[in-house]
Amino acid sequence: MFETVKYETRNGVAWLTLNRPDKLNAFTKQLNKELEKALKEASRDSDVRSIVITGAGRAFCSGQDLADVDDQMDHGDVLRNHYNPMMKALSKCEKPVIAAVNGVAAGAGFSLALACDFRIASEKASFLQAFIHVGLVPDSGNLYFLPRLIGHAKALELAVLGEKILADEARNLGLVTKVTTVDTFLEEVGQFAERLANMPTKAIGLIKKNLHASWDVSYDEFLELDAQGQRIAGLTADHAEGVQAFLEKRKPQFKGV
Numbered sequence: 001m002f003e004t005v006k007y008e009t010r011n012g013v014a015w016l017t018l019n020r021p022d023k024l025n026a027f028t029k030q031l032n033k034e035l036e037k038a039l040k041e042a043s044r045d046s047d048v049r050s051i052v053i054t055g056a057g058r059a060f061c062s063g064q065d066l067a068d069v070d071d072q073m074d075h076g077d078v079l080r081n082h083y084n085p086m087m088k089a090l091s092k093c094e095k096p097v098i099a100a101v102n103g104v105a106a107g108a109g110f111s112l113a114l115a116c117d118f119r120i121a122s123e124k125a126s127f128l129q130a131f132i133h134v135g136l137v138p139d140s141g142n143l144y145f146l147p148r149l150i151g152h153a154k155a156l157e158l159a160v161l162g163e164k165i166l167a168d169e170a171r172n173l174g175l176v177t178k179v180t181t182v183d184t185f186l187e188e189v190g191q192f193a194e195r196l197a198n199m200p201t202k203a204i205g206l207i208k209k210n211l212h213a214s215w216d217v218s219y220d221e222f223l224e225l226d227a228q229g230q231r232i233a234g235l236t237a238d239h240a241e242g243v244q245a246f247l248e249k250r251k252p253q254f255k256g257v
Protein backbone atom coordinates (compact mmCIF):
# COMPACT_ATOMS: atom_id res chain seq x y z
CA MET A 1 0.00 0.00 0.00
CA PHE A 2 2.78 2.46 1.02
CA GLU A 3 6.58 2.41 0.72
CA THR A 4 7.68 4.50 3.68
CA VAL A 5 4.87 3.62 6.11
CA LYS A 6 3.99 0.08 7.11
CA TYR A 7 0.20 -0.11 7.59
CA GLU A 8 -1.26 -3.05 9.52
CA THR A 9 -4.54 -3.60 11.33
CA ARG A 10 -5.30 -6.15 14.02
CA ASN A 11 -7.79 -6.40 16.89
CA GLY A 12 -9.34 -3.02 16.11
CA VAL A 13 -5.96 -1.23 16.08
CA ALA A 14 -4.19 0.33 13.07
CA TRP A 15 -0.40 0.20 13.42
CA LEU A 16 1.37 2.87 11.35
CA THR A 17 5.12 2.26 11.34
CA LEU A 18 7.39 4.96 9.89
CA ASN A 19 9.68 2.87 7.78
CA ARG A 20 13.00 4.52 6.88
CA PRO A 21 15.09 2.93 9.62
CA ASP A 22 18.48 3.70 7.96
CA LYS A 23 17.70 7.43 8.29
CA LEU A 24 16.06 7.08 11.69
CA ASN A 25 12.68 7.46 9.94
CA ALA A 26 13.42 11.03 8.84
CA PHE A 27 10.62 12.74 6.96
CA THR A 28 10.75 13.08 3.20
CA LYS A 29 7.89 14.45 1.11
CA GLN A 30 6.92 10.86 0.38
CA LEU A 31 6.78 9.96 4.07
CA ASN A 32 4.77 13.14 4.83
CA LYS A 33 2.24 12.20 2.15
CA GLU A 34 2.05 8.51 3.03
CA LEU A 35 1.56 9.21 6.74
CA GLU A 36 -1.19 11.68 5.85
CA LYS A 37 -2.90 9.03 3.69
CA ALA A 38 -2.43 6.30 6.29
CA LEU A 39 -4.01 8.51 8.98
CA LYS A 40 -6.96 9.27 6.72
CA GLU A 41 -7.38 5.57 5.91
CA ALA A 42 -7.32 4.59 9.60
CA SER A 43 -9.74 7.43 10.43
CA ARG A 44 -12.14 6.22 7.72
CA ASP A 45 -12.02 2.47 8.48
CA SER A 46 -14.87 1.68 10.88
CA ASP A 47 -13.09 -1.51 12.02
CA VAL A 48 -10.23 0.62 13.36
CA ARG A 49 -10.92 2.06 16.81
CA SER A 50 -7.45 3.12 17.90
CA ILE A 51 -4.23 4.00 16.09
CA VAL A 52 -0.57 3.50 16.97
CA ILE A 53 2.23 5.46 15.31
CA THR A 54 5.71 4.05 15.83
CA GLY A 55 9.08 3.83 14.10
CA ALA A 56 10.93 0.93 12.47
CA GLY A 57 14.39 0.15 13.85
CA ARG A 58 15.99 2.07 16.70
CA ALA A 59 14.31 5.48 16.27
CA PHE A 60 10.81 6.91 16.37
CA CYS A 61 11.50 9.73 13.90
CA SER A 62 14.42 12.14 13.46
CA GLY A 63 12.39 14.94 11.86
CA GLN A 64 12.99 16.42 8.43
CA ASP A 65 15.48 14.49 6.31
CA LEU A 66 18.28 17.04 6.23
CA ALA A 67 19.73 15.52 3.06
CA ASP A 68 16.45 16.34 1.36
CA VAL A 69 16.55 20.06 2.19
CA ASP A 70 17.23 22.38 -0.70
CA ASP A 71 18.87 25.77 0.08
CA GLN A 72 16.46 27.45 -2.26
CA MET A 73 13.30 25.97 -0.77
CA ASP A 74 10.86 28.16 1.13
CA HIS A 75 10.53 26.33 4.44
CA GLY A 76 7.14 27.96 5.02
CA ASP A 77 5.87 26.35 1.84
CA VAL A 78 7.38 23.00 2.82
CA LEU A 79 5.29 23.16 5.99
CA ARG A 80 2.16 24.38 4.20
CA ASN A 81 2.38 21.79 1.44
CA HIS A 82 3.84 18.71 3.14
CA TYR A 83 3.76 18.84 6.96
CA ASN A 84 0.58 20.74 7.74
CA PRO A 85 -1.71 18.42 5.74
CA MET A 86 -0.21 15.46 7.62
CA MET A 87 -0.60 17.19 11.00
CA LYS A 88 -4.17 18.19 10.14
CA ALA A 89 -5.04 14.58 9.21
CA LEU A 90 -3.83 13.70 12.71
CA SER A 91 -5.71 16.48 14.51
CA LYS A 92 -8.93 15.72 12.62
CA CYS A 93 -8.80 12.05 13.60
CA GLU A 94 -11.63 11.32 16.03
CA LYS A 95 -10.06 8.03 17.21
CA PRO A 96 -7.44 7.81 19.97
CA VAL A 97 -3.89 7.96 18.59
CA ILE A 98 -0.89 6.67 20.53
CA ALA A 99 2.71 7.62 19.75
CA ALA A 100 4.69 4.49 20.60
CA VAL A 101 8.06 6.17 21.04
CA ASN A 102 10.55 3.36 20.59
CA GLY A 103 13.68 5.56 20.29
CA VAL A 104 14.66 9.12 19.55
CA ALA A 105 11.90 11.57 18.56
CA ALA A 106 13.68 14.63 17.17
CA GLY A 107 12.57 17.79 15.36
CA ALA A 108 9.29 17.23 13.56
CA GLY A 109 9.37 13.67 14.93
CA PHE A 110 9.01 15.20 18.41
CA SER A 111 6.17 17.38 17.06
CA LEU A 112 4.44 14.29 15.70
CA ALA A 113 4.62 12.56 19.08
CA LEU A 114 3.30 15.69 20.83
CA ALA A 115 0.28 15.86 18.53
CA CYS A 116 -0.80 12.31 19.41
CA ASP A 117 -3.28 11.75 22.24
CA PHE A 118 -1.00 9.48 24.25
CA ARG A 119 2.74 8.84 24.30
CA ILE A 120 4.09 5.52 25.52
CA ALA A 121 7.88 5.46 25.69
CA SER A 122 10.31 2.61 25.67
CA GLU A 123 13.14 3.06 28.17
CA LYS A 124 15.28 3.73 25.05
CA ALA A 125 13.12 6.67 23.98
CA SER A 126 14.33 10.25 23.97
CA PHE A 127 12.92 13.60 22.87
CA LEU A 128 14.97 16.31 21.21
CA GLN A 129 14.09 19.81 20.03
CA ALA A 130 16.63 19.43 17.22
CA PHE A 131 15.39 22.52 15.36
CA ILE A 132 17.54 25.00 17.28
CA HIS A 133 20.69 23.06 16.39
CA VAL A 134 20.04 23.77 12.71
CA GLY A 135 18.91 27.36 13.31
CA LEU A 136 15.20 26.64 12.97
CA VAL A 137 12.06 27.06 15.06
CA PRO A 138 10.04 24.09 16.32
CA ASP A 139 7.24 23.51 13.81
CA SER A 140 4.36 21.18 12.96
CA GLY A 141 2.39 22.28 16.02
CA ASN A 142 5.26 21.63 18.42
CA LEU A 143 4.98 24.99 20.21
CA TYR A 144 1.20 24.64 20.26
CA PHE A 145 1.16 21.35 22.15
CA LEU A 146 4.33 21.55 24.26
CA PRO A 147 3.32 24.44 26.59
CA ARG A 148 -0.12 22.86 27.00
CA LEU A 149 1.53 19.64 28.11
CA ILE A 150 4.41 20.88 30.27
CA GLY A 151 3.92 24.64 30.73
CA HIS A 152 5.42 27.72 29.06
CA ALA A 153 8.70 27.94 30.98
CA LYS A 154 9.75 24.32 30.42
CA ALA A 155 8.60 24.44 26.77
CA LEU A 156 10.78 27.51 26.21
CA GLU A 157 13.73 25.86 27.93
CA LEU A 158 13.52 22.72 25.78
CA ALA A 159 13.01 24.66 22.54
CA VAL A 160 15.87 27.11 23.13
CA LEU A 161 18.44 24.86 24.78
CA GLY A 162 17.69 21.80 22.64
CA GLU A 163 18.83 19.34 25.28
CA LYS A 164 17.83 15.71 24.90
CA ILE A 165 15.15 14.49 27.33
CA LEU A 166 15.38 10.82 28.29
CA ALA A 167 12.33 8.62 28.90
CA ASP A 168 12.21 8.93 32.70
CA GLU A 169 12.54 12.70 32.60
CA ALA A 170 9.81 12.82 29.96
CA ARG A 171 7.56 10.88 32.32
CA ASN A 172 8.40 13.21 35.21
CA LEU A 173 7.55 16.20 33.02
CA GLY A 174 4.17 14.66 32.15
CA LEU A 175 5.12 14.18 28.50
CA VAL A 176 4.49 10.44 28.43
CA THR A 177 1.77 8.23 29.88
CA LYS A 178 4.18 5.47 30.73
CA VAL A 179 7.68 4.11 30.20
CA THR A 180 8.16 0.40 29.48
CA THR A 181 11.16 -1.87 29.20
CA VAL A 182 12.42 -2.57 25.68
CA ASP A 183 11.30 -6.19 25.94
CA THR A 184 7.70 -5.45 26.89
CA PHE A 185 7.29 -2.28 24.81
CA LEU A 186 5.25 -3.59 21.86
CA GLU A 187 3.16 -5.86 24.06
CA GLU A 188 2.29 -3.03 26.45
CA VAL A 189 1.54 -0.63 23.59
CA GLY A 190 -0.68 -3.31 22.02
CA GLN A 191 -2.56 -3.90 25.27
CA PHE A 192 -3.12 -0.18 25.76
CA ALA A 193 -4.23 0.32 22.13
CA GLU A 194 -6.64 -2.63 22.34
CA ARG A 195 -8.04 -1.33 25.63
CA LEU A 196 -8.80 1.97 23.86
CA ALA A 197 -10.21 0.10 20.84
CA ASN A 198 -12.79 -1.54 23.11
CA MET A 199 -13.99 1.72 24.63
CA PRO A 200 -16.85 4.01 23.45
CA THR A 201 -15.07 5.44 20.40
CA LYS A 202 -17.53 8.28 19.72
CA ALA A 203 -17.26 9.51 23.32
CA ILE A 204 -13.44 9.50 23.05
CA GLY A 205 -13.69 11.56 19.85
CA LEU A 206 -15.93 14.08 21.60
CA ILE A 207 -13.58 14.28 24.60
CA LYS A 208 -10.69 15.05 22.21
CA LYS A 209 -12.72 17.67 20.36
CA ASN A 210 -13.93 19.50 23.48
CA LEU A 211 -10.57 19.41 25.24
CA HIS A 212 -8.97 21.08 22.21
CA ALA A 213 -11.80 23.61 21.94
CA SER A 214 -11.49 24.48 25.64
CA TRP A 215 -8.34 26.54 24.90
CA ASP A 216 -10.10 28.83 22.47
CA VAL A 217 -13.58 29.57 23.81
CA SER A 218 -15.16 31.29 26.80
CA TYR A 219 -16.63 29.26 29.66
CA ASP A 220 -20.19 30.04 28.51
CA GLU A 221 -19.35 28.92 24.98
CA PHE A 222 -17.74 25.82 26.38
CA LEU A 223 -20.85 24.89 28.35
CA GLU A 224 -22.75 24.94 25.07
CA LEU A 225 -20.10 22.62 23.55
CA ASP A 226 -20.67 20.32 26.53
CA ALA A 227 -24.37 20.25 25.71
CA GLN A 228 -23.77 19.58 22.01
CA GLY A 229 -21.25 16.83 22.72
CA GLN A 230 -23.40 15.14 25.32
CA ARG A 231 -26.38 15.21 22.97
CA ILE A 232 -24.35 13.27 20.38
CA ALA A 233 -22.88 10.86 22.95
CA GLY A 234 -26.33 10.32 24.46
CA LEU A 235 -27.63 9.06 21.12
CA THR A 236 -24.94 6.39 20.67
CA ALA A 237 -25.54 2.67 21.04
CA ASP A 238 -22.47 2.62 23.32
CA HIS A 239 -24.22 4.92 25.80
CA ALA A 240 -27.29 2.66 25.81
CA GLU A 241 -25.05 -0.39 26.24
CA GLY A 242 -23.12 1.26 29.11
CA VAL A 243 -26.32 2.00 31.02
CA GLN A 244 -27.81 -1.43 30.29
CA ALA A 245 -24.63 -3.20 31.38
CA PHE A 246 -24.57 -1.19 34.62
CA LEU A 247 -28.18 -2.11 35.41
CA GLU A 248 -27.54 -5.77 34.56
CA LYS A 249 -24.31 -5.74 36.61
CA ARG A 250 -22.16 -6.96 33.70
CA LYS A 251 -19.17 -5.65 31.70
CA PRO A 252 -20.27 -3.44 28.76
CA GLN A 253 -19.53 -4.52 25.18
CA PHE A 254 -18.88 -1.27 23.36
CA LYS A 255 -19.03 -1.33 19.57
CA GLY A 256 -17.81 2.18 18.78
CA VAL A 257 -21.18 3.37 17.46
Ligand SMILES: CC(C)(COP(=O)(O)OP(=O)(O)OC[C@H]1O[C@@H](n2cnc3c(N)ncnc32)[C@H](O)[C@@H]1OP(=O)(O)O)[C@@H](O)C(=O)NCCC(=O)NCCSC(=O)/C=C1/CC=CC=CO1
Nearest residue numbers: 022023024026062063064065066067075078106107108130
Ligand atom coordinates in the same frame (compact mmCIF):
# COMPACT_ATOMS: atom_id res chain seq x y z
C1 LIG B 1 19.99 12.81 17.66
C2 LIG B 1 19.81 12.06 16.34
C3 LIG B 1 18.36 12.07 15.93
C4 LIG B 1 20.26 10.59 16.56
O1 LIG B 1 21.64 10.54 16.80
P1 LIG B 1 22.40 9.13 16.72
O2 LIG B 1 21.62 8.12 17.49
O3 LIG B 1 23.81 9.39 17.14
O4 LIG B 1 22.32 8.67 15.19
P2 LIG B 1 23.11 9.26 13.95
O5 LIG B 1 24.38 8.50 13.78
O6 LIG B 1 23.20 10.74 14.05
O7 LIG B 1 22.11 8.91 12.75
C5 LIG B 1 22.05 7.61 12.16
C6 LIG B 1 21.88 7.77 10.68
O8 LIG B 1 20.66 8.46 10.39
C7 LIG B 1 20.91 9.65 9.68
N1 LIG B 1 19.98 10.69 10.12
C8 LIG B 1 19.57 10.92 11.36
N2 LIG B 1 18.73 11.95 11.41
C9 LIG B 1 18.61 12.38 10.13
C10 LIG B 1 17.87 13.43 9.52
N3 LIG B 1 17.05 14.22 10.23
N4 LIG B 1 18.03 13.60 8.20
C11 LIG B 1 18.80 12.79 7.47
N5 LIG B 1 19.51 11.78 7.99
C12 LIG B 1 19.42 11.58 9.29
C13 LIG B 1 22.34 10.02 10.04
O9 LIG B 1 22.92 10.86 9.08
C14 LIG B 1 22.99 8.63 10.07
O10 LIG B 1 23.15 8.18 8.73
P3 LIG B 1 24.53 7.47 8.28
O11 LIG B 1 24.59 6.23 9.12
O12 LIG B 1 24.32 7.21 6.82
O13 LIG B 1 25.61 8.43 8.58
C15 LIG B 1 20.70 12.68 15.28
O14 LIG B 1 20.72 11.83 14.16
C16 LIG B 1 20.22 14.04 14.84
O15 LIG B 1 20.42 15.02 15.52
N6 LIG B 1 19.59 14.09 13.68
C17 LIG B 1 19.18 15.33 13.05
C18 LIG B 1 17.90 15.84 13.71
C19 LIG B 1 17.40 17.06 12.97
O16 LIG B 1 18.06 18.07 12.91
N7 LIG B 1 16.20 16.95 12.40
C20 LIG B 1 15.63 17.99 11.57
C21 LIG B 1 15.10 19.14 12.37
S1 LIG B 1 14.13 20.26 11.36
C22 LIG B 1 12.62 19.44 11.19
O17 LIG B 1 12.41 18.40 11.74
C23 LIG B 1 11.55 20.01 10.35
C24 LIG B 1 11.65 20.78 9.30
C25 LIG B 1 10.45 21.16 8.53
C26 LIG B 1 10.47 21.99 7.38
C27 LIG B 1 11.49 22.49 6.63
C28 LIG B 1 12.83 22.36 6.86
C29 LIG B 1 13.43 21.72 7.89
O18 LIG B 1 12.91 21.14 8.95
